[in-house]
Amino acid sequence: MKKKELWNELRTFPKDRKIRDRTKMEILQRIKTESVRQKRSRLGPMFKKVFISFVSIAVLFFTAIFLWSEVQMNQKTTPQTEDSAGQETILEEGEDEKTPEALNEEDVLRIMQQYEKTFKELYNRANEDQKLPNVQSLDEVYEQLRTVMSADLAESFTELYFREENGEVYVIAQDGATWLEEDLPFDLEKNKRYGI
Amino acid sequence: MTNEDVVTTWFHQYSDDVYNFLIYYVGSGDVEDMVQEVFIKAMKHFKHESKPKTWLFSIARNVAIDQMRKKKRERNKESKLLQEKNMSNEESPEDIYQLSETKRELYQAVQCLKKNYREVLLLRGIQELTIEETARILGWSPNKVKVTFHRAMKTLKKQMGGVK
Numbered sequence: 001m002k003k004k005e006l007w008n009e010l011r012t013f014p015k016d017r018k019i020r021d022r023t024k025m026e027i028l029q030r031i032k033t034e035s036v037r038q039k040r041s042r043l044g045p046m047f048k049k050v051f052i053s054f055v056s057i058a059v060l061f062f063t064a065i066f067l068w069s070e071v072q073m074n075q076k077t078t079p080q081t082e083d084s085a086g087q088e089t090i091l092e093e094g095e096d097e098k099t100p101e102a103l104n105e106e107d108v109l110r111i112m113q114q115y116e117k118t119f120k121e122l123y124n125r126a127n128e129d130q131k132l133p134n135v136q137s138l139d140e141v142y143e144q145l146r147t148v149m150s151a152d153l154a155e156s157f158t159e160l161y162f163r164e165e166n167g168e169v170y171v172i173a174q175d176g177a178t179w180l181e182e183d184l185p186f187d188l189e190k191n192k193r194y195g196i
Numbered sequence: 197m198t199n200e201d202v203v204t205t206w207f208h209q210y211s212d213d214v215y216n217f218l219i220y221y222v223g224s225g226d227v228e229d230m231v232q233e234v235f236i237k238a239m240k241h242f243k244h245e246s247k248p249k250t251w252l253f254s255i256a257r258n259v260a261i262d263q264m265r266k267k268k269r270e271r272n273k274e275s276k277l278l279q280e281k282n283m284s285n286e287e288s289p290e291d292i293y294q295l296s297e298t299k300r301e302l303y304q305a306v307q308c309l310k311k312n313y314r315e316v317l318l319l320r321g322i323q324e325l326t327i328e329e330t331a332r333i334l335g336w337s338p339n340k341v342k343v344t345f346h347r348a349m350k351t352l353k354k355q356m357g358g359v360k
Contacts, residue, residue, distance in 0.1 A: 001356045003349055009302050010321030014293040015216040019228060024211065027232045028204060034239045035200035 108188060111148070112180040118148045119177060123161060126171040135169040138162055199242040206248045207235050213249060213323075214256050220318055221260045223307060225287035233259050247329070253319070254333045305355045313348035320345050 001009070019027075103111075122144055126132050135141060141162050145154035157177070163170050180186065197205075214234055218227035234256045245251040290300045306317050319330045320341065330345075331338045 001353060003353055006302075006349060006353055006356065007321065009298060010317065011324055013220070013299060013303070013322040014295070015213070015323070017216050017219060017225075017292060018212050019215050019231060023228050024207075027211070027228075027235060028207060030232055031200060031203055031207065031235055031239055034236050035198070035203075038199075038239070 103188065105186075105188070108186075109180075109182060112182075115148045116179045119145065119157065123171055123176075130170045130173065132162070132169045132171065136167055138164045138169060141169060199239065202244075203235060203239045203242065206238065206252065210249050210252050211235070214252055217253060217318070217323055218256055218260055219289050219292060220303075220322055221257065221315075222264060223289060225289070225292045227260075230256065230259050230263055247332075250325075250329045250332045253323075253325075253329075254335075257315075257333060302352075302356065305352055308355070309348060309351060312344055313351060316341060316345045317348050317352065321349075 122132070122141065125135075132141070138158050142154050142158045145157050149157070161172050161174070161177075163172055211231060215227060215231050218230050219225055222230070234252060237255050237259065238252060243251075289295070289303060293299075295303060306314055309317070315334060316330060319325045319333060320327070325333070327338045327341045327345075330336075331341045334341065336344070
């Protein structure tokens with residue numbers, strides 16, 4: 001067989017076989033199914049991306065709100081601090097106002113006399129059995145002393161010179177307190193501990 | 197036009213061509229599943245092709261090679277008795293197309309050639325594709341197609357001459 005004849009024989013092989021219509025329909029249906037499956041598989045990652053973006057935006061949004069509220073709170077707190085500082089200043093000023101003016105010698109003598117008088121009156125009120133009449137507790141003693149002396153000194157005197165027993169208050173016999181000798185010259189000195 | 201529309205159009209235009217190519221390539225009429233696989237693969241790996249027939253033929257060739265390997269493995273596992281039974285059930289291209297005596301001999305001679313010759317004769321000879329189309333399907337250079345086809349024809353002529 002010559003090459004040309006061989007070539008012709010090859011070219012004239014039948015190629016007219018057709019796929020059955022039913023099979024064609026099935027294949028077309030499969031193509032359609034595959035197309036739907038592909039669309040779904042493409043939508044999956046897309047949905048995932050959208051979801052992640054949404055969550056990220058939400059996180060950023062809430063972070064921004066949180067930071068904004070923090071800033072707002074700080075702004076509100078700062079003037080309050082200033083206000084309280086102002087109050088402190090006012091209080092300090094008030095304290096200054098309450099602080100007595102510098103005492104002179106006459107004032108000191110008057111205060112010291114009142115201090116001695118109040119203590120002695122209370123102490124000397126005791127009966128022979130050293131009981132203070134009409135006084136039921138050390139608190140009453142303390143309150144009375146407190147009218148002329150500081151809280152610390154009043155407490156100290158109450159503990160040192162008085163005792164409470166069965167609802168009665170007794171004086172403790174011992175050396176008396178130190179009083180100012182008015183006839184002798186004295187110097188004035190500021191003493192925070194005993195604010196008489 | 198969606199990918200599905202394009203592939204559906206290709207199916208209407210080229211499914212029978214792919215079917216006939218596969219019958220000769222595989223040597224069996226049982227290739228409808230392979231045609232389906234070709235178009236499903238085209239759908240999966242869709243790309244706009246200027247020459248879709250060539251692309252579909254290259255997919256068909258790969259599908260056929262895979263199927264033939266699979267069948268070979270299965271046959272190795274099965275008993276010889278079953279092999280014979282299965283073989284007898286498969287319709288050959290000679291029967292399908294009711295080929296003339298000359299064409300039967302020619303087809304059998306082609307099938308006996310080595311793979312390169314067989315493929316180039318099927319595509320360039322029986323399917324009447326151009327050198328460029330054949331080159332694209334086989335992944336060869338046009339020159340390799342020319343040379344291989346020439347050698348294949350020479351070998352085939354020798355075999356046919358011997359037969360005659």
